Amino acid sequence: MTSIPHVTPGEPDPLRALDLERLRRRTSMKWRTYPEDVLPLWVAEMDVPLAGPVVRAVTDALALGDTGYPAGTAYAEALAAFAADRWNWYDVCVERTSIVPDVMLGVVEMLRLVTGPGDPVVVNSPVYPPFYQFITHMDRRVVEDPLGAGLRIDLASLEETFKEVTAGGGRAAYLLCSPHNPTGTVHTAGELAAVAGLAERYGVRVVADEIHAPLVDPGVAFVPYLSVPGAERGLSLMSASKGWNLAGLKAALALAGPGAADDLHRMPEEVGHGPSHLGVIAHTAALRDATGWLDAVLAGLRANRLLLRDLLADHLPGVRYDPAEATYLAWLDCRALGLGDDPARTFLDRGRVALSSGIPFGTGGAGHARLNLATSPEILTEGVRRMAAALR
Numbered sequence: 001m002t003s004i005p006h007v008t009p010g011e012p013d014p015l016r017a018l019d020l021e022r023l024r025r026r027t028s029m030k031w032r033t034y035p036e037d038v039l040p041l042w043v044a045e046m047d048v049p050l051a052g053p054v055v056r057a058v059t060d061a062l063a064l065g066d067t068g069y070p071a072g073t074a075y076a077e078a079l080a081a082f083a084a085d086r087w088n089w090y091d092v093c094v095e096r097t098s099i100v101p102d103v104m105l106g107v108v109e110m111l112r113l114v115t116g117p118g119d120p121v122v123v124n125s126p127v128y129p130p131f132y133q134f135i136t137h138m139d140r141r142v143v144e145d146p147l148g149a150g151l152r153i154d155l156a157s158l159e160e161t162f163k164e165v166t167a168g169g170g171r172a173a174y175l176l177c178s179p180h181n182p183t184g185t186v187h188t189a190g191e192l193a194a195v196a197g198l199a200e201r202y203g204v205r206v207v208a209d210e211i212h213a214p215l216v217d218p219g220v221a222f223v224p225y226l227s228v229p230g231a232e233r234g235l236s237l238m239s240a241s242k243g244w245n246l247a248g249l250k251a252a253l254a255l256a257g258p259g260a261a262d263d264l265h266r267m268p269e270e271v272g273h274g275p276s277h278l279g280v281i282a283h284t285a286a287l288r289d290a291t292g293w294l295d296a297v298l299a300g301l302r303a304n305r306l307l308l309r310d311l312l313a314d315h316l317p318g319v320r321y322d323p324a325e326a327t328y329l330a331w332l333d334c335r336a337l338g339l340g341d342d343p344a345r346t347f348l349d350r351g352r353v354a355l356s357s358g359i360p361f362g363t364g365g366a367g368h369a370r371l372n373l374a375t376s377p378e379i380l381t382e383g384v385r386r387m388a389a390a391l392r
């Protein structure tokens with residue numbers, strides 16, 4: 001029997017605050033891509049009201065007409081304090097940060113700093129589909145190094161790939177996703193130090209996309225890439241966008257290790273023109289003043305992962321799902337259902353529930369679907385009911 005778990009008291013769980021009728025009034029991609037009879041559990045938006053401190057910061061700015069261009073280092077300072085508090089990482093150096101429009105554009109600009117047209121960029125498939133799109137669009141070449149056992153980085157295979165892509169003496173980069181989307185894997189300090197060692201040995205430049213870093217379970221250590229030994233030449237992207245549901249309020253931070261400061265300083269000034277001043281205000285307030293709200297979300301997400309595990313065991317025992325330690329994304333292995341390469345298609349067509357197809361996530365994605373569980377237990381339950389109904 002599946003029960004709907006309750007979270008421990010504290011801030012009320014933001015994931016339980018909004019009903020379907022309120023959510024359907026939203027005009028964002030999650031809610032407007034499919035017709036009204038489809039339950040959307042796909043793109044990475046959360047079904048939560050915003051944290052109070054974020055709402056106050058943005059509405060205060062609007063009331064003041066403070067809607068010009070961004071200035072200063074408040075975002076980087078807020079991240080530095082958050083990193084020290086949450087991850088015991090005391091080395092965010094504000095001088096080695098830069099505000100960028102969002103994480104993906106930051107990734108592009110950083111890859112531009114360390115590679116040239118046609119150069120290889122290694123990714124661990126299955127991985128966030130825009131990695132393929134943005135890298136290709138900027139005229140670099142994606143080289144897949146699929147995740148290994150337990151959906152973790154396969155260090156032996158990564159070494160072979162690094163060796164291959166640098167064999168001709170050209171430049172190469174590695175776009176690390178940490179924590180990993182779609183699996184929710186949290187890389188360990190040991191794994192990341194090994195990655196840094198390999199990168200140094202083969203002269204591969206690492207760009208770490210750490211957008212999901214705030215969404216790691218309490219008690220599980222998130223290790224910032226730039227904090228591991230050997231990562232001095234690394235580059236990283238951080239943002240409050242996923243943790244506080246602020247994708248519509250554009251901003252992110254690019255960070256450089258001490259050995260990459262010169263690279264970051266070569267970033268063209270015009271990149272700083274992209275972030276929104278309101279975005280910077282919102283992200284800063286989130287990191288600085290809304291950690292209680294984040295803790296409540298994390299408790300709700302943990303409960304939802306366990307609920308999803310129970311619901312699948314009850315209604316769709318053919319789906320393999322191991323609850324992850326981070327992100328609000330669930331990577332579902334549906335290969336035993338006999339629905340072919342794209343099970344999300346069947347769930348959509350016959351169950352009227354939208355998951356993300358596994359195919360665009362690259363090698364390892366076929367037969368899989370990604371479910372977004374950042375919603376209420378009731379909506380999650382209805383989503384699984386629809387998935388099961390699609391099979392009848």
Ligand SMILES: Cc1ncc(COP(=O)(O)O)c(C=O)c1O
Nearest residue numbers: 044102103104128181211241247
């Ligand atoms: C790994 C990863 N990187 C980047 C993004 C997009 O970030 P942004 O909207 O800041 O470009 C997402 C969004 O889900 C993501 O999961």
